[in-house]
Amino acid sequence: MSVNTPENRSNRKLLIGGLLVVLLSINGILIYMNYQKKEKTEEQAEIIRVKNSELENQIKVYEALKADFERQSQELQAMGLENDSLEAKITAINADLDELRGFRKRSYSLADQRRFRDRASAFEKQLKEKDSEIAQLKEEKEVLSTENTDLRTTQTRLADSLSTMKTTNRNLSEKVKVASKLEAQNINVNIINQRGKEKEDDDNEYRAKRVDKIRVIFKLAKNDVAEQEPKTVYMRLIEPDGAALYNLSMGSGTFQIDGEDMYYTAKRDFVFDNTQQQLSFLYDKNAAYKKGKHTIELYTDGFMIGKANFELK
Template sequence: MEQNNKSKEKRQAWLIGIIVVLTLTNLILLYLFVQRNKDVNQQAVVIEEYKEEINQTSAKLDSISQELDKRIEEAKALNQDYEALLKVKEQLERDKEQLKNANARMLREYEAKIKAYEELLIAKDKELEKWREIANELNEEVVETKKEKMKLVDSISSVQKEKQKLEQTLAQAAILKAENIRILAINSRGREREDDVYRARQIDKLKIVFNLAENKAAKPGTRQIYLRLIEPSGAVLVGPDGGRFQDAQQQNLNYTTIKQVMYDQNSQEVSIIYDKGSEYREGTHVVELYCEGHLIGRGSFVVK
C-alpha cells in the first residue's frame, strides 16, 4: 500500500513537472510571437512613412511643374525668351522619373532640388513682373498710344535678342563667376552686420552673399556651389555638411559647406549661411567659392 502511494506521488510529480515545462514553453513562444508582431508593425510603419515622403515629394514636383508651365505660357504671351525655362522643365521631368527609384539619401537631395526650383520660380516672377506692368499699361492706353508702346516693346525685345546673340558670340567659356561677394556676421540675436573686421564674439554665424553673373554660354540647370572657409593657419574648416571634391586640376580639396542652386543663365543672388558652432580664431579668414571644379570667387574678413 505504501509503495502504491509512493508511485502515485511520483506520477503526480512528473505530471506537475511536465505541466510547468509546457507552461513555460508556451509563455516563451507567446513572447516571441508578440515581439515578432511588434517588429513587423514597426517595419510597416517605416515603409508607410517612406511611401508618404515619396508621395509628398512627388506632389511638390508636380506643383512646381504646373507653375513652370504657367511661366512658360506667360513668357510666350509676353513675347519673351522661354527656352531656358523649357530646359529646366526637362530637368524637372527627369527628376520626377528618378524619384520612382529613390532611396532615403536621394530623398534628402530632393529637398535641396525642390528649394532650388522654388527659388528659380521666384526669380523668374521678378523678371516677368516688369513685362506684366508694361502689358497692363498698354491695355489701359488709347489705341494710338498702345501702338506706340507696342513698337517700343518690340524694339526692346529686338535689342535684347541682339544683345543675347552678341554675348553668345563673345562667350569664351561656360565657367560661372561669383560677383559682389559680401561676408556678413550674424550675432546670437540674429542681427546682421557687414564689415571687413569683426570681433570673435560678434560672429555666431556667417552669411556669404554673392551674385552668379549672367553667362549665356553656361547651360541652365542645377549647380553645386562649394564654399571653402580657410582659417589663418591655412586649414580648411570642414563643417557638418562638408567633405571633399575634385577641382578642375583633379586635386581633392576639402570644403566647408555646399549650396545647390538652379541656374538659368541670368544674374541671380545667392546666399549661404554657415554655423561653425565655436568661436573664430584671430587673423584673416579667406572664403573661396567653387563651381564645377573652378574657383569662381574669393573674399576675406579679419577677426580680432
C-alpha cells in the first residue's frame, strides 16, 4: 500500500506540470503550423489573384488594340484605300484574344505574361505608325481636295451648260420632228367588187356583201422640213367593233406608237420626195366584210398622218 507522503505528492505535481508544459508546447506548435499554412494559402491566393488581374488587364489591352485597328481600317475604307495588312493584324489579335481567354481555365505563367506583353507592345508600335501614316494621307487628301475645288466647280458649270444644251437640242429636235410630220390629203376609199369593178361613192356607203377588195388612195402634202428619204406608211383598217383587221398571211403586223405596240393591217415602203406624190393600198380581206362604219388610219414616222371613214350597208 502506497503512502501519500509529501514526496509522492510533490512528484505528482511535477508530473502534471510536465504534462501541461508538453500539451502547451504541442498546442503552440499546432497553432504555429496552422498559421504558416494559412499564410501560405493566402500567399497562393494572392498570386492567383495577381495573375488573374494581369490576365484580365492583358485581355483589355488586346481588346483596345483590336478596336483601334478596326478604326484604322474604317478610316482607310472611307478614303477608298486597301487595308489588307490591317485585316491581317485584326485576325492575329483575335487569335491572341482567344488564347488569352483560354487562360481563364488554365495556368497563366510568367512566360505567357511576358510573351503577350511583348506582342502587345509590338502591336502598339504598329498602331502608332499606322496612325501617323493615316494622318499624312488625310492631309494629302485635304490638299488635293482643296486644289480640285475650282476644277469641280468648273466641271459642274460645264455639265450644267451641257445639260442645258442637250435640253435645248432635244426641244429643237422635237419641234423639228413635229414640223416634219407628213400629212395624207384627199384620202379616198374605193370598193372593188367580185367582178373586179372599182367604184368610188361620194357618200362613202357601199353594200358589204358586194365588197371583194378595198383600195385606199391618198396624196402626201408638201413638207420642206421632212427628210427626203425612204419611209414606211402603215394602214389600219378598223372594223365597226373597234378592232383593226390583222392577218399575218396578208401582210399584217405590229409597229410602235409612243413606245407601245399597235397592230397594222398593211404597210408599204416609199421614198418621200416632197412632190405631193400619190400612194395607195389595195387590201384583200379574203373574207366577208362586216356591216357598219369602218375607219382608215394612216401612220408614218410615229405619227398619224391621215384618217378617213366609210360605211358598209
